[in-house]
Amino acid sequence: MKRWRAVAGGVAVAVLLGGCGAGTPQDPSPATTSHVVLGSQGRVEHVPPVGNGFGGYGDYAVYLPPGYGQDPQRRYPVVYLLHAGGGDADFYPDLGVAEAMETALAAGSVRPMILVMVDGGPKFAGDGSVAENFDDFFVSDLVPSVDRTWLTRPERAGRAVAGISLGGRHALAIAATHPDLAVAVGGHSTTVANLPDRTAQRLAAAGTSVYLDVGRGDGLFDSDEAFAHALRREGADVRWNPAEGAHEPAYWRGHLPDYLRFYSDELGA
Template identity: 30%
Template sequence: MKQLFLFFIGVLFAFEASAQFGQWGPQSKVETKTIHSNVLNADRDYTIFLPKSYGTDANRRYPILYLLHGMSGVNTSWFDNEHAKEVADQLIASGEACEMIIVSPNAGGNVSDGAWNGYFDMPGWKYETFFYSEFLPFIEKTYRVIGDKQHRAIAGLSMGGGGATAYGQKHSDMFSSVYAMSALMNIPQEGAVPSQNPNDKMALLTKSVQENSCIKYVADADDARKEQLRSVKWFVDCGDDDFLLDRNIEFTQAMRRQQIPCEFRVRDGAHTSEYWHSALLTCLPFVSRNFGK
């Protein structure tokens, strides 16, 4: 009877360990949580990737990558559409990327359904203020983040690529590297659709992108700003069939004229999830190499 009892105890322990760590030991995990914003007067979701050692090494702190989605995307888009967890697991397992926390906040939704979009402050939507005064401090207090410039990076696609670039420009003291994919670096005036409706969210977004032009920020840089920009490692990645390719070329040209180092890749592809999925294979090793520097 005693042996039978011990057998069942062993089976129960194995079952609990399997449920907790998976069949092959500890696993990374992705969670979606909510933060209340007093700035936005709303709840905002975020999705976070925690590496497999996060649950087993309670004393370890991690570098962090803020990963920004594109227009009409949401916090889960990087994980549902571009498979960020699977890419991170693969690259960490191969040693091409270090273990890191990856977090994607919700700055969008379907504009046609009335959702706000954008990473900048605009009338009725002070998202940049929310990001720096509420979201980033909350994440780095709640999770075991190292929390300094050398261990913090930012990346994004399309609207999020422009947001990541602008955040890296204006907050160069906070990020070690920026990886911009198919980035909305600017919207030329001739390409903007005027609106007479002051509450038109697309018009507000367009104006905010123009006011925060990543290209103009570099072109207008004085010596002090140039030095700040040189403290960040920059990478621009855009497909040869992407409708934003010209804007990415213009940004890279502005960086070259100001003698600010910036890696630039034009690969085969368009403005698609397949392209951004493949970009992650370069993005995660790039930010990993620059953590701690």
């Protein structure tokens, strides 16, 4: 059984084993294996694999903002965060995304959002049909289950999908091949190799907002820059934000506030 690891930053953490107390719009609340309370503010819960999962994986962490469930009529936008190769559902909590959200909310720089962080398992790193299997699971199983379970805005305007490194590749592919799914997509230090044909054209045609960034010391810089230029040639709405840094957690952790502000702005409709 997974337990959430305590996170940095002086946040009070309580771990409870058993069911969760989240409000749910349709389905019974999923049994959670752990429940992390961030002081008296938001919370992170861990949910077992959806349906049959994805090769035994597909469990996810969900960040619920302060006040979630107090008004069962209130719906929240959702950002789906896909981990780098070798990561799991702990990847973003370990980076400090929940603390970054709490800080941004307190500063008024982002709106309350739900964050969903799924474990893609080892096959997440595959190419071709293996990678497409995860993308199909994401679209056909994960997103519908999240919309049934949590107080989401179950519409394109209420969803963004983003990823770091290999997760960015999946996010871009999903957004390009399923243009009705999400209004915004992000690729952070993204592996752009093996993207589906015409990804840039598809994102531009759909009017999907794109955020791309990479460290100048990252080996992926040249390919990411070329992809950003391809998006611009197609007339896509792209924010290209290269910065100092390398392909490492310290870079991503430092840019979490920028990512969250972008998704909050795009999900403001």
